[in-house]
Each structure stands twice: as C-alpha cells, then as structure tokens.
Amino acid sequence: MDDRLQPISGTPQVQPEMPLLTAQGVSKAFGGIQAVNNAEIHVPTGKIVGLIGPNGAGKTTLFNLLCNFIAPDSGRIIFDGKPIEKLPPHEIALQGMIRTFQVARVLSRMSVLENMLLAAPQQTGEKLHNTFFQAHIIRKEEKRLKEKAQVILESVGLAPKINDYAGALSGGQRKLLEMARGLMADPKLMLLDEPAAGVNPTLIQQICEHVREWNRDGITFLIIEHNMDVIMSLCDRVWVLAEGQNLAVGTPAEIQSNKEVLKAYLGQ
Amino acid sequence: MEIGYFVSLALFTTIYALFSLGLNLQWGYTGLINFGHIAFMAIGAYTTIALTLPGFIKEMPQRLVDQYPGLQNQEWLYGGLQFLGRVLPEQIPIFIAVLIGAGLAALLGLFIGTTTLRLREDYLSIVTIGVSEVIRLIAVNEEWLTRGPRGMFNYPLPLEKLEPNLLVKGGMIASLVVVLALIMWRLWQWLIRQPQGDQRPQASRLLFGLYLVCVAGVATCWWFSFSLTLTVTLPSFLQTIVLMILRLAMVVPLAICGVLLVYAVLPRPLQQWRVQALSTHISLLTVTMVMGLIMMFFGAHIMAINDYSFKAGLLWLLILTIAVIFWQMERWVTSPWGRVLTSIREDEEVAKALGKDVFRYKLQSFMLGGAIAGIAGSFYAWQLTFINPDGFIPLLTFQAWIIVVAGGAGNNVGTLLGAAIFWAYNEVTRFELPNILPLDDARLGALRVMVIGLMLIVLMMWRPQGILGKKEELTLGR
Numbered sequence: 001m002d003d004r005l006q007p008i009s010g011t012p013q014v015q016p017e018m019p020l021l022t023a024q025g026v027s028k029a030f031g032g033i034q035a036v037n038n039a040e041i042h043v044p045t046g047k048i049v050g051l052i053g054p055n056g057a058g059k060t061t062l063f064n065l066l067c068n069f070i071a072p073d074s075g076r077i078i079f080d081g082k083p084i085e086k087l088p089p090h091e092i093a094l095q096g097m098i099r100t101f102q103v104a105r106v107l108s109r110m111s112v113l114e115n116m117l118l119a120a121p122q123q124t125g126e127k128l129h130n131t132f133f134q135a136h137i138i139r140k141e142e143k144r145l146k147e148k149a150q151v152i153l154e155s156v157g158l159a160p161k162i163n164d165y166a167g168a169l170s171g172g173q174r175k176l177l178e179m180a181r182g183l184m185a186d187p188k189l190m191l192l193d194e195p196a197a198g199v200n201p202t203l204i205q206q207i208c209e210h211v212r213e214w215n216r217d218g219i220t221f222l223i224i225e226h227n228m229d230v231i232m233s234l235c236d237r238v239w240v241l242a243e244g245q246n247l248a249v250g251t252p253a254e255i256q257s258n259k260e261v262l263k264a265y266l267g268q
Numbered sequence: 269m270e271i272g273y274f275v276s277l278a279l280f281t282t283i284y285a286l287f288s289l290g291l292n293l294q295w296g297y298t299g300l301i302n303f304g305h306i307a308f309m310a311i312g313a314y315t316t317i318a319l320t321l322p323g324f325i326k327e328m329p330q331r332l333v334d335q336y337p338g339l340q341n342q343e344w345l346y347g348g349l350q351f352l353g354r355v356l357p358e359q360i361p362i363f364i365a366v367l368i369g370a371g372l373a374a375l376l377g378l379f380i381g382t383t384t385l386r387l388r389e390d391y392l393s394i395v396t397i398g399v400s401e402v403i404r405l406i407a408v409n410e411e412w413l414t415r416g417p418r419g420m421f422n423y424p425l426p427l428e429k430l431e432p433n434l435l436v437k438g439g440m441i442a443s444l445v446v447v448l449a450l451i452m453w454r455l456w457q458w459l460i461r462q463p464q465g466d467q468r469p470q471a472s473r474l475l476f477g478l479y480l481v482c483v484a485g486v487a488t489c490w491w492f493s494f495s496l497t498l499t500v501t502l503p504s505f506l507q508t509i510v511l512m513i514l515r516l517a518m519v520v521p522l523a524i525c526g527v528l529l530v531y532a533v534l535p536r537p538l539q540q541w542r543v544q545a546l547s548t549h550i551s552l553l554t555v556t557m558v559m560g561l562i563m564m565f566f567g568a569h570i571m572a573i574n575d576y577s578f579k580a581g582l583l584w585l586l587i588l589t590i591a592v593i594f595w596q597m598e599r600w601v602t603s604p605w606g607r608v609l610t611s612i613r614e615d616e617e618v619a620k621a622l623g624k625d626v627f628r629y630k631l632q633s634f635m636l637g638g639a640i641a642g643i644a645g646s647f648y649a650w651q652l653t654f655i656n657p658d659g660f661i662p663l664l665t666f667q668a669w670i671i672v673v674a675g676g677a678g679n680n681v682g683t684l685l686g687a688a689i690f691w692a693y694n695e696v697t698r699f700e701l702p703n704i705l706p707l708d709d710a711r712l713g714a715l716r717v718m719v720i721g722l723m724l725i726v727l728m729m730w731r732p733q734g735i736l737g738k739k740e741e742l743t744l745g746r
Contacts, residue, residue: 067621069617069620069621088625089620089621090619090620090622090623090624090625090626091623093620093621093622093623094623098621098622098623099621100621101617101618101621105615105617105618106618107610107611107614107615107618108614109610109613109614110607110610110611110614114607114610117604117607118604118607118608118611118619118622118624119622121622121623123604124604125603125604125605126604126605126608126624127605128600128605128632128636130605131599131600131603131605135599138603138604141604142604181622182622185622185623
C-alpha cells in the first residue's frame with residue numbers, strides 16, 4: 001500500500017457486519033500490460049457502491065476478475081463469506097452475484113420473455129433427464145416464472161414488449177432488460193457496468209429510481225459509471241481506480257473534492 | 269412410379285432427415301459448427317453391423333493378431349486377446365446393437381467435446397472435420413475391425429425374415445395412419461395460427477375434415493399423374509412437359525379449394541381474404557400441396573406394406589423411429605433445457621453470466637446430436653446392405669449442412685422439409701435431366717451439382733434464413 005491510499009484511513013468507517021464482497025490484492029496482467037494491479041474493493045451488504053476511474057483504468061477488467069470471466073493472476077475474493085476466486089463464472093452467478101455488460105448483451109433472437117425466463121436459476125427443466133419424467137413440475141415452474149417475469153417487466157415498463165424479439169429493443173430498453181433479467185436470478189449482489197451509458201436523461205432517471213427501489217428490497221449494488229450525477233445520487237461509497245490501482249475511497253462528496261482524483265481525471 | 273423405387277427413395281430421404289436432425293440440434297439450436305457429422309454416422313453404422321454379423325466380434329482378436337503378428341510376442345496382451353476371443357459372444361441382438369452404436373457415437377462426441385468445446389467455435393469445426401477423416405481412414409486401414417475397403421455385407425437386417433400376415437400388416441398400417449394423422453393435425457394447427465388479419469380464426473373439426481378431403485384429392489391427382497408416366501409414351505422431352513402441365517393443372521384447383529377452406533374458418537371470410545398479403549396466400553397454398561405430398565407418401569408406403577418387402581418394413585421402422593425422435597426433440601428444444609441451448613447460440617457469455625454451465629450444455633447437445641446420427645447410421649447400413657469406408661466421405665456431412673441451411677436452421681420441421689427437397693431434386697434431375705439435355709453422364713453429374721450451388725445462392729439471396737426460418741431473426745443486431 002502506498003501513500004495514494006491515504007484517504008482510506010482518512011475516513012474510518014467501522015463496518016458492523018462482514019462486507020458482502022471483499023476483494024484484496026487482485027492483479028491481472030495481459031502480456032506486459034498490468035491491467036489491474038493489487039486492487040482492493042469492499043462492498044458492504046445492502047449498500048450501493050460506485051466504482052469510477054478514467055477510461056482504461058481497469059474497471060471493467062476488475063469486474064471480469066470478480067466474476068472470474070477472466071481468471072485473476074493473484075488475489076483473494078470473498079463473496080458472502082466464501083472464497084470465489086477459483087469458482088467458474090456460472091457457479092459465482094449461482095451464488096447470487098449477477099453482472100451486466102458494458103454494452104448491453106441481450107439474446108437477440110429470443111423473445112423478451114425468453115430472455116427473462118432463462119435467467120431463473122436452478123430450474124428443473126434445465127436438466128435434460130428431467131424433461132423426460134418431470135414434465136408436470138416443469139410446466140408449473142414455467143407458469144410461476146412467467147408470472148414473476150411479467151411483474152418485473154411491468155415494473156420496468158417493458159411489459160408491452162414481452163413477446164418481441166429482444167434484438168428489436170432500443171439501446172436503453174436493452175439496458176433495462178438486462179437489469180430486469182438479472183433480477184430474475186434473485187441476486188444478492190448486482191454488478192452493473194455503466195448502466196447509464198448511451199441512455200437518454202429521462203431513462204437515466206428511471207434507471208436510478210429502479211436501482212434505489214431494488215436496493216430497498218435488499219439487493220446490494222456495485223456500479224461502474226462515468227456519469228457523475230448518477231454516482232452522486234445513488235452511491236453510499238465510491239471507489240476510485242486509476243491505472244489499475246486503487247486511488248481513493250470515500251463518500252461521493254469526499255471523492256468529488258479529492259485532489260488526486262481530479263488530477264487523474266483531468267490529466268497531470 | 270414403381271413402388272420399390274419409391275420405397276428406397278423414401279428411405280434415403282428419411283435417413284438423411286434423421287442424420288440432419290442431429291446436426292440441427294448441434295448447429296441450429298446450440299451454434300456448434302460440426303463439419304464432421306459423418307463420423308458419428310460411421311461409428312453408428314460400423315458398430316451395429318460388427319455386433320450383429322455372426323461370429324464377427326468373436327474372431328476380432330484373432331484377426332487383430334493376424335494383422336499385427338508382432339502382438340504374439342507380447343505375452344500378456346496375447347493371452348488377453350485369446351481370452352477375449354473365448355468370452356465374446358457370437359452376435360448381439362440387433363436392436364441392442366443399435367443402442368450400443370448410438371452410445372459409442374455419443375462417446376465420440378464426448379471425446380471431441382471435452383478436448384475442443386472449450387475453444388472457440390472455429391476450432392471445433394476444424395477438429396471435427398479432421399476427426400471424421402481419421403475415423404474413415406481407420407475404417408480403411410484397420411481390416412481386423414472393419415474389413416477395410418472390401419467392406420461388410422451379408423449382415424442381418426431387421427424384420428428381414430418377417431412374413432407378415434394380415435393382422436401384422438394391419439397393425440403396421442394402423443401405426444402409420446396414426447403418425448400421418450398427427451402430422452396432419454400439427455400442420456392444420458400451424459395453418460390456422462398463421463397471421464391472418466387481426467382476428468384469430470376458430471378451429472373446427474368439421475372444417476379440418478373437409479380440408480383433409482381436399483388435400484387427399486390433391487394427393488390422389490398427383491398419384492395418378494405419376495402413374496401416367498408408365499402408361500403414356502410420348503417423345504421423352506414432350507412427355508416431361510405434358511406431365512408437368514397435367515400435374516399443375518390438376519393440383520392447383522384442389523389446393524385452392526383447400527386454402528379457401530382455411531379462409532372459411534375466419535370470422536369474416538371475404539373481407540379477410542382481401543386483407544391478406546400475397547405471401548400468406550402463397551404459403552397457405554404451399555402448405556396444402558405439402559400436405560398432399562405427405563398423404564401421397566404415406567399412401568404409397570401403405571401400398572408397399574401391402575405387398576410386403578424387406579425395404580417397406582425397414583421404412584416402417586424408420587418412420588416410427590424418426591417420429592419418436594422428432595417428437596422428443598421438439599420437447600427438448602421447447603423445454604428450459606432447449607432455452608439454454610438457444611441462449612448459448614446467441615451469446616454464451618450471457619448464459620455464463622446467468623449461471624448456466626455452458627460447457628456441460630454444449631457437451632450434451634453435441635453428444636445427443638451424435639447419438640441421433642449414430643442411429644441414422646444403422647439405418648444407412650441396413651438400407652445399403654453393403655458398407656465400406658467410401659460410404660462415409662465428408663461430402664455427406666455437407667449434404668446434411670445443405671439440408672439444415674436450406675430448411676431453416678433451428679427448425680426441426682424445416683430440416684425434414686430440407687431433406688425432402690434435397691432428395692426430390694436429386695432424383696428429378698437424375699431421371700428427367702437426361703431427357704431434356706443431350707449431355708453425357710459425367711457432364712450431367714457435374715451440372716446437377718452446379719445447379720445445387722446455384723439454387724443455394726438464389727435461396728440465400730431470396731430467403732437467407734432458410735425456407736422455414738424466421739425473417740425477423742436475420743435483421744436483428746446483437
């Protein structure tokens with residue numbers, strides 16, 4: 001730890017409980033480029049945490065490392081009390097950590113409803129052998145999931161599009177669908193990668209509302225975002241990453257006035 | 269048209285359809301590019317035949333030692349082989365052999381899959397085409413296992429010695445009628461669910477019956493026009509054209525009758541009729557004609573069962589097999605399991621992010637598709653009654669690809685249709701083209717392949733999604 005991490009000790013906050021997600025000493029090099037270097041992040045249960053940094057700071061790479069979409073070179077990642085750095089990505093998702101992508105990835109040639117249904121974890125009908133003998137249970141499950149998907153889609157305003165191809169949605173709607181789909185998986189923690197990028201201001205407001213609402217329902221969030229308004233209005237804590245390393249952490253107000261952060265954003 | 273000829277043509281069509289269904293599961297639904305599908309068929313065919321040929325597996329260790337005499341010096345191995353020669357059975361019941369063949373084909377899928385499915389798709393395609401050639405070359409060289417280029421023959425065939433009495437024939441025909449009825453009912457359901465203005469028509473049993481009568485009329489007319497080929501003798505070129513006109517003239521009015529019946533189901537028939545897009549009319553007309561052809565197909569098959577021959581029995585067995593596999597596949601791909609497969613085809617990263625074990629699903633799809641091709645392989649061998657490695661060249665893989673692409677990827681009905689069109693084209697050009705064009709056989713053969721290529725290009729320009737594919741799916745970005 002170098003002197004850059006001063007702000008951490010400057011804002012001592014004793015957590016009453018174990019953080020939901022703790023990552024320490026996470027590093028990843030692509031050839032000679034150290035994309036993420038000894039990074040650290042803590043996400044307390046029930047909070048909304050922001051992750052910001054200039055372009056190329058390694059935020060998305062850190063996301064990929066947290067979900068093990070890219071295997072970290074070193075580091076320790078603990079989610080909900082269990083180490084997950086060795087688990088395959090789908091296992092991590094099943095533990096309750098669901099991510100979205102920077103450029104919204106929907107399954108274009110499937111309907112909005114199918115996109116939603118897919119996300120439900122541990123379905124009986126997902127096992128091939130169950131399709132032979134458990135048809136009755138599968139039908140019941142599908143019916144329940146459809147109702148659940150309907151409710152979620154209505155809450156985000158996508159219900160009229162339920163039978164359209166997901167590929168026919170606009171960019172903003174895709175972002176919404178991706179988040180709604182994540183919700184179908186009953187996550188404990190949702191990692192949102194730039195939920196407001198390329199979305200019009202009205203929809204940004206809506207997205208913020210939804211995130212706050214879901215947070216009240218008990219879902220913890222970790223959000224990468226460039227839009228400072230979003231970060232300011234949503235986040236309880238903000239972590240700053242620059243050149244793959246932790247630069248600062250604090251409340252949004254503290255970060256805004258942090259000289260190091262301003263320097264990193266505006267250039268030396 | 270001669271019945272025997274019809275039966276062997278139908279056998280080829282259905283075998284290819286079954287073979288292509290396996291590929292459709294792998295590529296059409298899961299997006300796995302498999303250029304070595306024929307390897308699964310080869311495994312299925314050779315395993316079934318080797319296990320059922322009397323004494324073949326029992327003598328296998330001895331033949332191995334004959335081919336590689338050096339083995340006699342390895343005491344342990346030699347002893348083991350001699351022991352095997354004593355304990356191996358003479359032959360295995362034919363239907364168990366088919367299952368073992370399908371199982372081994374699935375095992376090949378497991379082997380290829382565990383080594384390459386973690387890689388990107390293009391690598392899988394390279395590896396599969398390599399494996400299919402390796403399998404074929406093993407069949408050429410390991411004579412103790414496959415008898416090499418001399419090939420295998422005189423093997424037992426299913427239902428070969430059956431001499432059905434009236435009751436058995438009746439049972440066979442009844443089961444065929446059940447399958448036919450199910451097909452017709454599904455097509456009818458599909459027809460009335462076509463987009464027809466705002467209102468959804470009501471299905472009525474009476475109208476369904478009337479519709480079937482019309483379609484049966486179409487079928488009968490086709491049938492008679494085909495039998496005319498034998499009775500009327502005109503100059504060959506003229507005859508082709510006359511028959512063509514005759515067939516069309518007879519089919520079109522009846523097909524229109526059938527379509528009108530569909531429209532009659534609508535709440536306000538006349539207004540609705542005018543609202544329809546031209547493409548709707550055309551697709552309804554086409555489906556009616558396809559229904560007619562299916563009826564004709566089953567009618568001919570029932571006649572073939574009546575004067576029973578081994579091939580008619582084989583076709584009966586094959587139709588029941590494909591009906592069961594098709595039904596099961598439709599259940600799979602519409603289940604949540606199938607939904608995961610489709611999501612992998614669309615974007616496997618998303619599937620992974622949502623907690624699906626992508627590798628396992630790919631493996632299952634690959635193995636299942638392989639097992640289906642293995643079953644197709646058994647029928648292929650029985651139909652040919654002689655197999656050697658030349659029957660398993662990569663060309664067959666690509667014919668299956670033509671069938672799947674033309675029919676519409678990710679659509680099982682499209683695959684069946686693709687197989688029918690492929691073989692219809694094959695046979696029509698084989699027998700009618702020489703009458704029209706004065707060319708020698710070699711040139712005609714080349715021309716037929718060229719025309720297939722041309723037709724595929726035209727199809728890809730006109731309907732890049734395949735005949736039954738969904739057009740909207742093409743225009744969607746990621």
